[in-house]
Amino acid sequence: MVIVKSPKQMQAAADEAKRAGKSIAFVPTMGALHEGHLRLFDEGKRRGDILVASVFVNPSQFGPNEDFSKYPRDIESDAEKARLRGADIVFAPAPSDIYPEGFETWVEVGEMAQRLCGIFRPGHFRGVATVALKLFNIVKPNVAIFGEKDYQQLKIIERMARDFNLDIEIVGFPIVREEGGIAMSSRNKYLSAEDRARALAIPAALNHINAKFAGGETNAETLTQAARAILLGSGIDSIDYIEICSPDTLRKREIAEPGDVVALAARVGATRLLDNIKL
Numbered sequence: 001m002v003i004v005k006s007p008k009q010m011q012a013a014a015d016e017a018k019r020a021g022k023s024i025a026f027v028p029t030m031g032a033l034h035e036g037h038l039r040l041f042d043e044g045k046r047r048g049d050i051l052v053a054s055v056f057v058n059p060s061q062f063g064p065n066e067d068f069s070k071y072p073r074d075i076e077s078d079a080e081k082a083r084l085r086g087a088d089i090v091f092a093p094a095p096s097d098i099y100p101e102g103f104e105t106w107v108e109v110g111e112m113a114q115r116l117c118g119i120f121r122p123g124h125f126r127g128v129a130t131v132a133l134k135l136f137n138i139v140k141p142n143v144a145i146f147g148e149k150d151y152q153q154l155k156i157i158e159r160m161a162r163d164f165n166l167d168i169e170i171v172g173f174p175i176v177r178e179e180g181g182i183a184m185s186s187r188n189k190y191l192s193a194e195d196r197a198r199a200l201a202i203p204a205a206l207n208h209i210n211a212k213f214a215g216g217e218t219n220a221e222t223l224t225q226a227a228r229a230i231l232l233g234s235g236i237d238s239i240d241y242i243e244i245c246s247p248d249t250l251r252k253r254e255i256a257e258p259g260d261v262v263a264l265a266a267r268v269g270a271t272r273l274l275d276n277i278k279l
């Protein structure tokens with residue numbers, strides 16, 4: 001496995017792989033790799049001849065009061081995990097390689113980016129879509145794997161791929177959970193033992209909605225109110241949103257339908273956690 005830092009070198013490595021008739025599978029990450037990321041690597045290995053993982057904490061997707069500077073970074077440990085899990089190339093550029101002096105061109109994301117996290121993190125998805133497009137142009141993948149944990153991100157990338165005619169298959173991978181049910185996340189590192197215990201209410205609230213829906217309740221407000229009560233009753237500090245939405249457009253539903261996504265963002269202590277479940 002090699003670590004590549006320069007975009008030019010990464011493009012050259014991609015060209016070489018293509019000349020040798022090999023397909024490229026790509027998993028973009030911000031590092032602090034955990035089993036959730038590594039399962040995406042496994043999927044990438046199934047779908048391509050060469051697995052490229054990127055590790056890049058993208059400054060343009062963080063707001064001014066967010067955790068960019070304290071986001072966990074450990075490239076040595078990440079590279080070792082990636083190597084053990086079969087990655088061929090880890091692409092780990094510096095911010096100045098991706099956003100050099102004079103950078104000024106951005107992907108303009110649409111309505112889907114205005115919902116859910118878009119309300120609480122203005123500019124976030126513009127940064128996500130822009131860096132994803134840049135990474136696609138550098139890594140030149142045939143297929144790129146994204147986690148359903150960041151469901152809105154996955155849908156925005158799928159839409160960008162379609163809208164911009166990207167010749168890349170975008171694949172969504174199911175949420176990988178810790179024992180107990182919390183969705184794995186690099187930000188779980190911020191949780192104290194006590195926070196972690198409270199965070200268990202998040203999967204519990206989502207499962208509660210699914211159980212009520214299976215029992216015949218389809219009123220979205222009734223379903224989400226019950227989940228709110230579970231979250232706040234368990235000491236979750238605040239709920240950014242809990243919404244039942246169309247799985248394709250992310251528009252809010254009044255009457256829930258099978259296959260809808262229940263999307264949630266909540267704060268436990270200072271940590272913002274995302275989760276979702278399909279009805």
Ligand code: AMP
Pocket residue numbers: 028029030031036037040145146147148149150173174175176177183184185186
């Ligand atoms: P991040 O490093 O948080 O930007 O995540 C990189 C990729 O891994 C994204 O496509 C995430 O959706 C995905 N991912 C992160 N955590 C999980 C998880 N628990 N299950 C599945 N995919 C995940």
